[in-house]
Amino acid sequence: MTKHQADEAEALLDAVGPAFGKLRRSSLLExxxxxxxxxxxxxxxxxxxxxxxxxxxxxxxxxxxxxxxxxxxxxxxxxxxxxxxxxxxxxxxxxxxxxxxxxxxxxxxxxxxxxxxxxxxxxxxxxTADWSERDRVELARLMLRYVSCQEALRGRAKGA
Structure with missing residues (x-):
């Protein structure tokens, strides 16, 4: 990975948290x-x-x-x-x-x-209407995986 690609990846990863915050703060579309x-x-x-x-x-x-x-x-x-x-x-x-x-x-x-x-x-x-079906399903799969990992982390924290 080049320095430029690494910087881009870091910027994307840094933007994930604020993006999740926007999802929760905004009401769903009408x-x-x-x-x-x-x-x-x-x-x-x-x-x-x-x-x-x-x-x-x-x-x-x-x-x-x-x-x-x-x-x-x-x-x-x-x-x-x-x-x-x-x-x-x-x-x-x-x-x-x-x-x-x-x-x-x-x-x-x-x-x-x-x-x-x-x-x-x-x-x-x-x-996601303009997305390919593959992208729509992939985001759903990854989001469910993320939530599952988050719940597992919460469970481990309670057990500690």
């Missing part, structure tokens, strides 16, 4: 079934509960939401309360410790997440 900014924010919490149910059925508490999002427990509590008030989440007693409250998606919460997934896919299709 596509079919738009998601309101408030519901878009709620999906952060709902996704944690949905993934726990789908992956291993573990119980999710407000504390787990705070830890996963990297926010103060009081912030997570407000986010959870907002989702409960909107009818997307409900509290229930833990099957493992009846003194703990755990979170469950309501049918309305499941519908919002299904709509959000359709919205994400429509936005991806719209954004």
């Amino acid at each position: 596509v079919a079934e738009p998601i309101s900014p408030k519901d878009l924010s709620r999906t952060l919490v709902l996704n944690i509960v949905l993934e726990a149910e789908q992956d291993d059925g573990r119980e999710v508490t407000v504390g787990a939401v705070a830890e996963h999002l990297g926010v103060d427990p009081s912030v997570a509590s407000r986010m959870v309360s907002d989702s409960i008030g909107a009818g997307h989440l409900e509290r229930g007693a833990s099957q493992q410790d009846g003194r703990r409250s755990v979170l469950h998606l309501t049918d309305q919460g499941r519908e919002l997440m299904a709509r959000f997934r359709r919205h994400q896919r429509a936005a991806y299709d719209q954004i």
Whole structure:
């Protein structure tokens, strides 16, 4: 690799973090079934509960939401309360410790997440419409690999 190619590679790698930040900060394109900014924010919490149910059925508490999002427990509590008030989440007693409250998606919460997934896919299709099918699939594959590695790293950090 030449010095110029190495410099270009470094510049691209340095730009990845800010690019991911822009993805999270920007709302998805206006596509079919738009998601309101408030519901878009709620999906952060709902996704944690949905993934726990789908992956291993573990119980999710407000504390787990705070830890996963990297926010103060009081912030997570407000986010959870907002989702409960909107009818997307409900509290229930833990099957493992009846003194703990755990979170469950309501049918309305499941519908919002299904709509959000359709919205994400429509936005991806719209954004990458001019790309080759090979490039679209390759980005999807690499993004899923990246997320898997990120989750593994988080798991190792918890175990340390």
